[in-house]
Amino acid sequence: MLNLEIESINGMSIGFSPIRRGVPFSDCLCSRCGMGAEDPDHIFIGCLWARSIWWSILVWMRISFPVDIVNINELMVYIHKQPGSSRWKRVVYTVALATIWRLWNARNEMIFNGRFIPVSSTVDLIKEDAFLWLNNRSNIKSLSWENWGMFDISCLM
Ligand SMILES: [Zn+2]
Numbered sequence: 408m409l410n411l412e413i414e415s416i417n418g419m420s421i422g423f424s425p426i427r428r429g430v431p432f433s434d435c436l437c438s439r440c441g442m443g444a445e446d447p448d449h450i451f452i453g454c455l456w457a458r459s460i461w462w463s464i465l466v467w468m469r470i471s472f473p474v475d476i477v478n479i480n481e482l483m484v485y486i487h488k489q490p491g492s493s494r495w496k497r498v499v500y501t502v503a504l505a506t507i508w509r510l511w512n513a514r515n516e517m518i519f520n521g522r523f524i525p526v527s528s529t530v531d532l533i534k535e536d537a538f539l540w541l542n543n544r545s546n547i548k549s550l551s552w553e554n555w556g557m558f559d560i561s562c563l564m
Pocket residue numbers: 437438439440441442443449453454455456
């Protein structure tokens with residue numbers, strides 16, 4: 408399941424990649440930091456803006472930021488290897504998927520609508536998405552927004 412979802416995300420971003428459509432290289436620079444070619448590795452991990460978001464989210468979940476990772480697959484493997492119960496892993500994995508979704512969303516907002524979504528707004532949206540996703544599951548109903556804000560998920564364990 409993990410691999411399938413990652414591949415579909417990679418497939419989606421590769422499919423949309425301007426490089427594939429033969430646009431000159433200068434047009435392919437990242438629309439947010441302007442410092443790298445906009446390939447999936449850059450959009451989701453390499454970009455300073457994406458790294459700031461991952462950093463905020465991982466600190467919130469009390470996971471140290473892995474400075475040497477270069478793509479989503481490596482990050483997911485790193486997250487998966489963290490010590491924790493299977494429920495904890497499921498929560499963290501849900502947050503990671505919400506992060507990937509919001510990074511992609513914010514990237515498209517910039518490219519198609521010229522709207523820059525700040526790091527703090529994206530981080531808030533990720534927390535909201537993951538909270539709603541978790542609360543919509545029938546077996547996880549007891550999570551309060553206050554506890555979620557502190558990443559206190561003891562009620563789920
Ligand atoms: Zn960038």
